[in-house]
Amino acid sequence: MSRLRLLIADDHAILRFGLRRLLGEMAEVEAIGEAENGARVAQLLREEHWDVLVLDLDMPGQNVLDVLKRAKLDHPDLSVLILSMFPEEQFAMRALKAGAAGYLNKQSAPEQLITAVRLVANGGTYISAALAGALARNLSAKPLDTINEVLSDREFTVLRGIANGHTVSQIAQTLNLSAKTVSTYRTRLLTKLGVRSNVELARYAAEHSLVK
Known part of the structure; x- marks a missing residue:
């Protein structure tokens, strides 16, 4: 053995x-x-x-x-x-x-x-x-029907950070990125998910069980 x-x-x-x-x-x-x-x-x-x-x-x-x-x-x-x-x-x-x-x-x-x-x-x-x-x-779903297909790993992580109440600076530090880069990811999230604010991003994350 x-x-x-x-x-x-x-x-x-x-x-x-x-x-x-x-x-x-x-x-x-x-x-x-x-x-x-x-x-x-x-x-x-x-x-x-x-x-x-x-x-x-x-x-x-x-x-x-x-x-x-x-x-x-x-x-x-x-x-x-x-x-x-x-x-x-x-x-x-x-x-x-x-x-x-x-x-x-x-x-x-x-x-x-x-x-x-x-x-x-x-x-x-x-x-x-x-x-x-x-x-x-999921094999029979349209490619954009799932969060896994819509969001990149970085976007997914930034979404969870925002939903957990972290600031752009805090997320940037955790990911070893610039605040500007994280802000760009946030902008992409707003566009891809069709929402307008951090509150709506947090609500989206909660509804999809992406945060505790």
Whole structure:
């Protein structure tokens, strides 16, 4: 049996503790590491070899899609499993396109997480039955019918930042962009979504379950 080294990335210490206890029960697991933010993820990936990264999609201080893309760029053999509270239909496809090997909602049963980790560790892709159904439905949808097709990753991230009450300057700092660039993304969002203000952007995000 091949041995697995797992890295858990989540900003909540209690959740990391629970995941460590659960995944530590897997007979094939050799080591488990923990990271509370994207910077720590990058550091641990540089310092040690890991087989699977279990990554929360909503850690503060950095765009997690960027963390995912960088991890896959620097470590192509790393399997990344996204574990998130956000709806699969809105977030999973974006994560999979960014390089994730699977997406699991945090409300899933514990045994689903173990199944997902084992699958991605062996080179597979994990999606739930609910997500498979959503993807099948989207195959027959018009390209601009879904948020995933309408918005780029940057626009999607700026939309969520605005909906969470962050200023243009705060979003710019998180994304390592200029305030002018973020303002340009905001203008594109207003046009693409057919709204006129930050309040309407926030309402749109809430209606589509893009924020907590």
